[in-house]
Amino acid sequence: MTAGRVDIIEQGPRRPRRAGIAVLVALAAVSLIGALIGILTNPETSRPTPKPEPVREAVTVNPNAVYPEASGTGGSRTLRVTFPDGSRAEVTYPAGLNLASLGARPYTSGTLTGAGKGETFRSLTAPLYGEAETAAGRPMIRRLTGDVTLWPGPLGVDTAGPVLLFAFGDWRIALQDERAGMTFEQRRAWAQNLRGTLTPDGFLTLSAGGPLRLSRPGEIRDGVLVGPQLWLGGLSRRMLVLAPVGRHDPDCERQGRATVALDPRHTISGSACRAGFYLAASGDESFVRSALRDVRVRSL
Numbered sequence: 001m002t003a004g005r006v007d008i009i010e011q012g013p014r015r016p017r018r019a020g021i022a023v024l025v026a027l028a029a030v031s032l033i034g035a036l037i038g039i040l041t042n043p044e045t046s047r048p049t050p051k052p053e054p055v056r057e058a059v060t061v062n063p064n065a066v067y068p069e070a071s072g073t074g075g076s077r078t079l080r081v082t083f084p085d086g087s088r089a090e091v092t093y094p095a096g097l098n099l100a101s102l103g104a105r106p107y108t109s110g111t112l113t114g115a116g117k118g119e120t121f122r123s124l125t126a127p128l129y130g131e132a133e134t135a136a137g138r139p140m141i142r143r144l145t146g147d148v149t150l151w152p153g154p155l156g157v158d159t160a161g162p163v164l165l166f167a168f169g170d171w172r173i174a175l176q177d178e179r180a181g182m183t184f185e186q187r188r189a190w191a192q193n194l195r196g197t198l199t200p201d202g203f204l205t206l207s208a209g210g211p212l213r214l215s216r217p218g219e220i221r222d223g224v225l226v227g228p229q230l231w232l233g234g235l236s237r238r239m240l241v242l243a244p245v246g247r248h249d250p251d252c253e254r255q256g257r258a259t260v261a262l263d264p265r266h267t268i269s270g271s272a273c274r275a276g277f278y279l280a281a282s283g284d285e286s287f288v289r290s291a292l293r294d295v296r297v298r299s300l
Helices: 002-010 018-041 130-135 184-193 285-294
Strands: 076-082 088-094 104-112 120-125 142-145 148-151 160-168 171-178 194-198 204-208 212-214 229-233 239-244 270-274 277-282 296-299
Touching (some): 088 239, 104 204, 130 160, 160 184, 277 285
Antiparallel strands (some): 104 120, 239 277
């Protein structure tokens, strides 16, 4: 603006006008002082410029579970549940166990072949608090696909590698890698070939394509059942695992002394197997005893 005014003045007579020049100098001085005062008093300019920090995506803390509605009156209740492979069952139990309030989470595992390496087996679990539990206040490493992200492994676990976190609607499913870790191609293969579908009552079913195969009901690896399961509980001491072991093995003869990959925060206090279903329970003594003795599971 100052340069414009000078140009206009110079268009007048060649002889300088002392009064006009004095006025312009005074105005320029006032403008300069005002600008300096504005800079010094403006909180946006007077404060030191903050250093840029990495942007972290907001993480919502919600229980990563479905709470099915129980039916029945009197001393017993009934739940209808869906396992990750899509098979369904009816669970009958004493009302005092209150299984419906524990919440149910899926567990399964899968094997990836090819993708630049040999066979790769990994488990798939549903963290109690979903993405918030996986993140643990740390930033995401990268996004593999639109619905699959990569996060740092759990703190203090030297044998663990990064975590692949799958988003299926509101569900979050975690694949815990090992320390050696998969290649980028293998991680992409998992991300692109694992699919999830929600049932009308909120359970999550999983399927796989391409070089990925999900474990079958009753499948055992190193003495551990790795097929589709439902984990009831985990937010408290009480927890009950339901694992179908196959219709062709109703007496659980093939299971032997197999165990389940229970949440590491809970120790297995006892287990039972009958009518084609393996049950493992942890918690207070009365809960474990009643869960293993009185809970009945029937395929639908």
